[in-house]
Amino acid sequence: MATVKRSAGAAGATAGGSVDAVTVRAGGAQEHASAAESRMGMGTRMFTLYTTPLSANGRKVLAVCRHLGLDPEVKLINVYSGEGRTPAYLRIHPLGKIPTLVDGHLTVWESNAVLQFMVEAHGGNRLWSREAKGRAAIVRWLYWETAEWQPALVQVLTGFVARELGLVDGRTPVTLNWSDARFRTQAEFLELHLRGREYLALDELTIADFSVAAMMMYVRRAYFPFSEFPAIAAWYERIEALEAWRSTAVEPWTY
Ligand SMILES: N[C@@H](CCC(=O)N[C@@H](CS)C(=O)NCC(=O)O)C(=O)O
Numbered sequence: 001m002a003t004v005k006r007s008a009g010a011a012g013a014t015a016g017g018s019v020d021a022v023t024v025r026a027g028g029a030q031e032h033a034s035a036a037e038s039r040m041g042m043g044t045r046m047f048t049l050y051t052t053p054l055s056a057n058g059r060k061v062l063a064v065c066r067h068l069g070l071d072p073e074v075k076l077i078n079v080y081s082g083e084g085r086t087p088a089y090l091r092i093h094p095l096g097k098i099p100t101l102v103d104g105h106l107t108v109w110e111s112n113a114v115l116q117f118m119v120e121a122h123g124g125n126r127l128w129s130r131e132a133k134g135r136a137a138i139v140r141w142l143y144w145e146t147a148e149w150q151p152a153l154v155q156v157l158t159g160f161v162a163r164e165l166g167l168v169d170g171r172t173p174v175t176l177n178w179s180d181a182r183f184r185t186q187a188e189f190l191e192l193h194l195r196g197r198e199y200l201a202l203d204e205l206t207i208a209d210f211s212v213a214a215m216m217m218y219v220r221r222a223y224f225p226f227s228e229f230p231a232i233a234a235w236y237e238r239i240e241a242l243e244a245w246r247s248t249a250v251e252p253w254t255y
Pocket of ligand 1: 055056057058079084095096097098099109110111112146
């Protein structure tokens with residue numbers, strides 16, 4: 001979520017959690033590159049991910065890595081405790097946001113652009129499509145996620161997420177307005193699309209599913225009106241059943 005305020009110390013200790021399942025290494029890049037290359041085959045280039053599984057945008061890239069069996073160097077940046085604002089990190093991403101991927105001289109920010117780069121450059125086009133029409137079917141959901149779905153959910157969830165991360169006084173009242181017009185417009189759109197479908201963009205799992213599911217990691221705890229949206233509920237259960245999804249969950253988002 002983009003708008004949760006930072007507060008020194010909050011939630012920092014939880015950043016590790018089960019994310020070691022996606023291989024967290026703070027060691028030297030060269031050393032890790034050789035190890036990764038020997039595991040992944042000749043010619044596979046190592047990359048570095050700056051991220052945190054505490055956030056939806058951060059977790060989506062970790063889950064896709066896990067699903068594809070990619071083994072990047074992961075540097076955990078807890079943006080909620082100010083780690084995105086250090087001079088060292090601001091040199092990598094001047095906006096201080098995560099996730100950011102660095103591959104040689106290339107730096108990629110924006111989580112959905114990171115997903116696209118990972119599947120093309122490192123994932124053998126799995127969770128992706130080699131056809132222009134297939135790619136268009138996927139990419140429209142990536143844009144929709146950034147432009148419509150995430151902002152709609154942020155509007156409902158910001159106070160709640162801030163409280164759960166310990167960024168605001170625990171006694172601050174939190175309103176979860178699932179009647180919010182902007183949310184309902186987008187949720188009804190998603191619900192209609194998912195009726196009769198297993199996955200969002202194609203007949204198989206793609207990065208569109210990981211992207212759109214990412215913000216859902218907050219909602220089980222936040223009384224999302226699943227009974228009104230049965231197709232969303234069934235689809236999200238399919239995502240939750242994925243090992244890649246489960247293994248990248250950390251407190252407080254572990255249900
Ligand atoms: N649209 C961006 C949003 C990135 C973003 O706002 N990340 C949040 C965490 S989810 C962040 O780093 N916030 C810290 C800050 O804004 O200082 C993406 O999809 O990557």
